[in-house]
Amino acid sequence: MSQPFSPQQQQLGRLPDNRNRVQVASFEQYLEAQRAVDYLSDHKFPVERTAIVGEGLKIVEQVTGRLDWNRALTLGMSQGAVTGVFIGLIFGFLGFGGRNFLALLLDGLLLGVIIGAVWSLLAYALSGGRRDFTSVGGMRADHYNVLVDPEVAEQARELLAQMR
Structure with missing residues:
Protein backbone atom coordinates (compact mmCIF):
# COMPACT_ATOMS: atom_id res chain seq x y z
CA MET A 1 0.00 0.00 0.00
CA LYS A 58 7.75 16.64 -23.24
CA ILE A 59 10.09 19.57 -22.91
CA VAL A 60 8.71 22.48 -24.92
CA GLU A 61 10.69 25.61 -25.76
CA GLN A 62 8.79 28.40 -27.48
CA VAL A 63 11.06 30.83 -29.33
CA THR A 64 9.90 34.37 -28.56
CA GLY A 65 12.23 36.45 -30.70
CA ARG A 66 15.60 37.19 -32.23
CA LEU A 67 18.45 38.23 -29.94
CA ASP A 68 20.83 40.93 -31.15
CA TRP A 69 22.96 43.58 -29.41
CA ASN A 70 20.02 45.99 -28.94
CA ARG A 71 17.72 43.30 -27.58
CA ALA A 72 20.44 41.99 -25.24
CA LEU A 73 21.02 45.54 -23.99
CA THR A 74 17.29 46.19 -23.49
CA LEU A 75 16.70 42.89 -21.67
CA GLY A 76 19.75 43.41 -19.45
CA MET A 77 18.76 46.94 -18.55
CA SER A 78 15.17 45.99 -17.73
CA GLN A 79 16.17 42.99 -15.62
CA GLY A 80 18.81 45.08 -13.89
CA ALA A 81 16.28 47.85 -13.22
CA VAL A 82 13.90 45.44 -11.51
CA THR A 83 16.68 43.98 -9.39
CA GLY A 84 18.06 47.41 -8.58
CA VAL A 85 14.68 48.77 -7.49
CA PHE A 86 14.16 45.72 -5.30
CA ILE A 87 17.54 46.18 -3.62
CA GLY A 88 16.87 49.92 -3.27
CA LEU A 89 13.57 49.12 -1.56
CA ILE A 90 15.26 46.79 0.88
CA PHE A 91 17.98 49.32 1.70
CA GLY A 92 15.37 52.08 1.93
CA PHE A 93 13.22 50.14 4.39
CA LEU A 94 16.26 49.26 6.48
CA GLY A 95 17.41 52.89 6.51
CA PHE A 96 20.96 52.30 5.24
CA GLY A 97 23.40 55.18 5.08
CA GLY A 98 21.04 57.72 6.62
CA ARG A 99 19.83 58.67 3.12
CA ASN A 100 16.24 59.25 2.23
CA PHE A 101 14.15 56.46 0.79
CA LEU A 102 13.74 57.94 -2.69
CA ALA A 103 17.49 58.50 -3.10
CA LEU A 104 18.24 54.87 -2.24
CA LEU A 105 15.52 53.70 -4.63
CA LEU A 106 16.92 55.80 -7.48
CA ASP A 107 20.50 54.71 -6.73
CA GLY A 108 19.40 51.09 -6.83
CA LEU A 109 17.59 51.65 -10.12
CA LEU A 110 20.57 53.36 -11.74
CA LEU A 111 23.11 50.83 -10.49
CA GLY A 112 20.85 47.94 -11.52
CA VAL A 113 20.43 49.31 -15.05
CA ILE A 114 24.19 49.74 -15.46
CA ILE A 115 25.13 46.33 -14.05
CA GLY A 116 22.31 44.60 -15.97
CA ALA A 117 23.40 46.20 -19.25
CA VAL A 118 27.08 45.31 -18.79
CA TRP A 119 26.32 41.77 -17.65
CA SER A 120 23.88 41.11 -20.51
CA LEU A 121 26.18 42.51 -23.20
CA LEU A 122 29.10 40.52 -21.82
CA ALA A 123 27.07 37.31 -21.81
CA TYR A 124 25.88 37.97 -25.36
CA ALA A 125 29.42 38.66 -26.57
CA LEU A 126 30.74 35.47 -24.92
CA SER A 127 27.99 33.36 -26.49
CA GLY A 128 29.65 33.81 -29.87
CA GLY A 129 26.33 33.79 -31.72
CA ARG A 130 25.47 30.25 -30.62
CA ARG A 131 22.08 31.25 -29.26
CA ASP A 132 20.75 34.32 -31.05
CA PHE A 133 17.16 33.98 -29.84
CA THR A 134 15.05 34.34 -26.73
CA SER A 135 12.63 31.69 -25.54
CA VAL A 136 10.48 30.38 -22.73
CA GLY A 137 10.41 26.73 -21.86
CA GLY A 138 8.69 24.22 -19.70
CA MET A 139 7.48 20.67 -19.37
CA ARG A 140 4.14 19.37 -20.59
CA ALA A 141 2.40 16.04 -20.37
CA ASP A 142 0.06 14.39 -22.85
Whole structure:
Protein backbone atom coordinates (compact mmCIF):
# COMPACT_ATOMS: atom_id res chain seq x y z
CA MET A 1 0.00 0.00 0.00
CA SER A 2 1.24 3.47 -0.87
CA GLN A 3 1.69 5.85 2.02
CA PRO A 4 1.21 9.61 2.04
CA PHE A 5 4.33 11.75 2.36
CA SER A 6 6.15 10.97 5.57
CA PRO A 7 8.06 13.82 7.26
CA GLN A 8 11.27 12.20 6.04
CA GLN A 9 10.02 12.11 2.43
CA GLN A 10 8.96 15.75 2.65
CA GLN A 11 12.37 16.70 4.02
CA LEU A 12 14.30 14.75 1.41
CA GLY A 13 12.01 15.70 -1.47
CA ARG A 14 11.18 12.08 -2.30
CA LEU A 15 7.82 11.11 -3.71
CA PRO A 16 5.84 8.12 -2.51
CA ASP A 17 5.70 5.01 -4.68
CA ASN A 18 2.61 5.29 -6.92
CA ARG A 19 2.83 1.79 -8.44
CA ASN A 20 0.12 0.41 -6.16
CA ARG A 21 -2.24 3.34 -6.59
CA VAL A 22 -5.35 3.12 -8.75
CA GLN A 23 -6.26 5.52 -11.54
CA VAL A 24 -9.68 7.09 -10.93
CA ALA A 25 -9.62 9.80 -13.61
CA SER A 26 -7.56 11.11 -16.50
CA PHE A 27 -7.47 14.64 -17.94
CA GLU A 28 -5.83 16.35 -20.89
CA GLN A 29 -5.02 19.50 -18.90
CA TYR A 30 -3.26 19.76 -15.54
CA LEU A 31 -5.76 22.35 -14.30
CA GLU A 32 -8.59 19.86 -14.85
CA ALA A 33 -6.78 17.24 -12.73
CA GLN A 34 -6.10 19.89 -10.09
CA ARG A 35 -9.78 20.85 -10.13
CA ALA A 36 -10.73 17.18 -9.59
CA VAL A 37 -8.44 16.85 -6.56
CA ASP A 38 -9.76 20.15 -5.21
CA TYR A 39 -13.30 18.79 -5.61
CA LEU A 40 -12.30 15.67 -3.66
CA SER A 41 -10.80 17.87 -0.95
CA ASP A 42 -13.96 19.99 -0.76
CA HIS A 43 -15.90 16.78 -0.11
CA LYS A 44 -13.64 15.68 2.77
CA PHE A 45 -11.84 12.99 0.74
CA PRO A 46 -8.41 12.11 2.23
CA VAL A 47 -6.43 13.89 -0.49
CA GLU A 48 -3.10 12.96 1.11
CA ARG A 49 -3.79 9.56 -0.45
CA THR A 50 -3.95 11.11 -3.93
CA ALA A 51 -1.41 11.92 -6.65
CA ILE A 52 -1.56 13.69 -9.99
CA VAL A 53 0.78 11.98 -12.42
CA GLY A 54 1.63 13.46 -15.80
CA GLU A 55 2.39 10.94 -18.53
CA GLY A 56 3.98 11.46 -21.90
CA LEU A 57 6.24 14.27 -20.70
CA LYS A 58 7.75 16.64 -23.24
CA ILE A 59 10.09 19.57 -22.91
CA VAL A 60 8.71 22.48 -24.92
CA GLU A 61 10.69 25.61 -25.76
CA GLN A 62 8.79 28.40 -27.48
CA VAL A 63 11.06 30.83 -29.33
CA THR A 64 9.90 34.37 -28.56
CA GLY A 65 12.23 36.45 -30.70
CA ARG A 66 15.60 37.19 -32.23
CA LEU A 67 18.45 38.23 -29.94
CA ASP A 68 20.83 40.93 -31.15
CA TRP A 69 22.96 43.58 -29.41
CA ASN A 70 20.02 45.99 -28.94
CA ARG A 71 17.72 43.30 -27.58
CA ALA A 72 20.44 41.99 -25.24
CA LEU A 73 21.02 45.54 -23.99
CA THR A 74 17.29 46.19 -23.49
CA LEU A 75 16.70 42.89 -21.67
CA GLY A 76 19.75 43.41 -19.45
CA MET A 77 18.76 46.94 -18.55
CA SER A 78 15.17 45.99 -17.73
CA GLN A 79 16.17 42.99 -15.62
CA GLY A 80 18.81 45.08 -13.89
CA ALA A 81 16.28 47.85 -13.22
CA VAL A 82 13.90 45.44 -11.51
CA THR A 83 16.68 43.98 -9.39
CA GLY A 84 18.06 47.41 -8.58
CA VAL A 85 14.68 48.77 -7.49
CA PHE A 86 14.16 45.72 -5.30
CA ILE A 87 17.54 46.18 -3.62
CA GLY A 88 16.87 49.92 -3.27
CA LEU A 89 13.57 49.12 -1.56
CA ILE A 90 15.26 46.79 0.88
CA PHE A 91 17.98 49.32 1.70
CA GLY A 92 15.37 52.08 1.93
CA PHE A 93 13.22 50.14 4.39
CA LEU A 94 16.26 49.26 6.48
CA GLY A 95 17.41 52.89 6.51
CA PHE A 96 20.96 52.30 5.24
CA GLY A 97 23.40 55.18 5.08
CA GLY A 98 21.04 57.72 6.62
CA ARG A 99 19.83 58.67 3.12
CA ASN A 100 16.24 59.25 2.23
CA PHE A 101 14.15 56.46 0.79
CA LEU A 102 13.74 57.94 -2.69
CA ALA A 103 17.49 58.50 -3.10
CA LEU A 104 18.24 54.87 -2.24
CA LEU A 105 15.52 53.70 -4.63
CA LEU A 106 16.92 55.80 -7.48
CA ASP A 107 20.50 54.71 -6.73
CA GLY A 108 19.40 51.09 -6.83
CA LEU A 109 17.59 51.65 -10.12
CA LEU A 110 20.57 53.36 -11.74
CA LEU A 111 23.11 50.83 -10.49
CA GLY A 112 20.85 47.94 -11.52
CA VAL A 113 20.43 49.31 -15.05
CA ILE A 114 24.19 49.74 -15.46
CA ILE A 115 25.13 46.33 -14.05
CA GLY A 116 22.31 44.60 -15.97
CA ALA A 117 23.40 46.20 -19.25
CA VAL A 118 27.08 45.31 -18.79
CA TRP A 119 26.32 41.77 -17.65
CA SER A 120 23.88 41.11 -20.51
CA LEU A 121 26.18 42.51 -23.20
CA LEU A 122 29.10 40.52 -21.82
CA ALA A 123 27.07 37.31 -21.81
CA TYR A 124 25.88 37.97 -25.36
CA ALA A 125 29.42 38.66 -26.57
CA LEU A 126 30.74 35.47 -24.92
CA SER A 127 27.99 33.36 -26.49
CA GLY A 128 29.65 33.81 -29.87
CA GLY A 129 26.33 33.79 -31.72
CA ARG A 130 25.47 30.25 -30.62
CA ARG A 131 22.08 31.25 -29.26
CA ASP A 132 20.75 34.32 -31.05
CA PHE A 133 17.16 33.98 -29.84
CA THR A 134 15.05 34.34 -26.73
CA SER A 135 12.63 31.69 -25.54
CA VAL A 136 10.48 30.38 -22.73
CA GLY A 137 10.41 26.73 -21.86
CA GLY A 138 8.69 24.22 -19.70
CA MET A 139 7.48 20.67 -19.37
CA ARG A 140 4.14 19.37 -20.59
CA ALA A 141 2.40 16.04 -20.37
CA ASP A 142 0.06 14.39 -22.85
CA HIS A 143 -2.39 13.68 -20.04
CA TYR A 144 -2.67 13.78 -16.25
CA ASN A 145 -3.93 10.83 -14.23
CA VAL A 146 -5.46 11.15 -10.77
CA LEU A 147 -4.29 8.18 -8.70
CA VAL A 148 -5.48 7.16 -5.25
CA ASP A 149 -4.78 4.38 -2.78
CA PRO A 150 -6.82 1.23 -3.60
CA GLU A 151 -8.76 1.39 -0.30
CA VAL A 152 -10.31 4.75 -1.21
CA ALA A 153 -10.57 4.34 -4.99
CA GLU A 154 -14.32 3.60 -5.03
CA GLN A 155 -15.06 6.62 -2.86
CA ALA A 156 -13.00 8.83 -5.20
CA ARG A 157 -14.77 7.47 -8.29
CA GLU A 158 -18.21 8.13 -6.75
CA LEU A 159 -17.30 11.69 -5.81
CA LEU A 160 -15.75 12.46 -9.21
CA ALA A 161 -18.82 11.08 -10.97
CA GLN A 162 -20.83 13.85 -9.23
CA MET A 163 -18.39 16.59 -10.28
CA ARG A 164 -19.64 18.92 -13.01
